[in-house]
Amino acid sequence: MDLDEKKEGDFIESIATQGFGFFHVADEGGQIRGYIHAIPHSQSKRRHVAVFGMIVKKEYRGMGIGTGLLKSMMDWAQDDSSIKAIQGWMVDGNPAWKLYQRFGFVEVGRLPNAVILKPSEISEDKSGNEEKLFVDLVSIWQGVDSN
Numbered sequence: 001m002d003l004d005e006k007k008e009g010d011f012i013e014s015i016a017t018q019g020f021g022f023f024h025v026a027d028e029g030g031q032i033r034g035y036i037h038a039i040p041h042s043q044s045k046r047r048h049v050a051v052f053g054m055i056v057k058k059e060y061r062g063m064g065i066g067t068g069l070l071k072s073m074m075d076w077a078q079d080d081s082s083i084k085a086i087q088g089w090m091v092d093g094n095p096a097w098k099l100y101q102r103f104g105f106v107e108v109g110r111l112p113n114a115v116i117l118k119p120s121e122i123s124e125d126k127s128g129n130e131e132k133l134f135v136d137l138v139s140i141w142q143g144v145d146s147n
């Protein structure tokens with residue numbers, strides 16, 4: 001997965017027009033390197049839970065940008081007393097899980113076989129067998145204590 005300018009632009013615009021939620025871009029000299037968003041649920045009875053997503057451009061990964069983006073989102077959540085939890089979805093086996101755990105996320109459930117990997121994303125496991133094509137979608141969560 002990588003940034004697609006048109007798709008990401010449309011997505012950013014759709015968030016901006018909602019008028020609420022959190023959006024933070026990491027850039028260098030005006031060049032976008034990654035971003036994070038957290039959107040309170042659209043139903044009023046679930047609005048205290050913000051759903052987040054993030055991406056960093058491939059060539060800038062492993063440099064601490066994702067860590068900075070997550071920190072900025074958690075600061076926002078702690079400063080907004082209406083936000084009581086952050087939830088996200090992660091493809092099972094995503095190396096980002098280590099990063100999320102470091103920030104206090106826990107797994108709270110999973111949708112079995114909810115994602116089909118592209119052939120280019122399938123690697124061989126240690127025993128030489130081809131890994132399964134379908135993978136779980138994992139729900140990750142953490143409660144937020146307001147400042």
Ligand SMILES: CC(C)(COP(=O)(O)OP(=O)(O)OC[C@H]1O[C@@H](n2cnc3c(N)ncnc32)[C@H](O)[C@@H]1OP(=O)(O)O)[C@@H](O)C(=O)NCCC(=O)NCCS
Nearest residue numbers: 054055056061062063064065066067089090095096098099
């Ligand atoms: C997840 C993501 C945003 C992390 O951004 P980042 O700028 O690389 O993150 P940081 O440099 O701050 O942190 C790197 C840490 O994340 C973890 N990590 C995330 N992706 C990794 C990868 N592809 N390979 C190895 N470690 C990875 C590691 O724990 C690493 O910590 P370490 O360096 O101490 O081992 C980025 O890898 C990405 O855009 N991935 C594709 C999209 C994605 O998976 N988004 C999340 C969907 S839930």
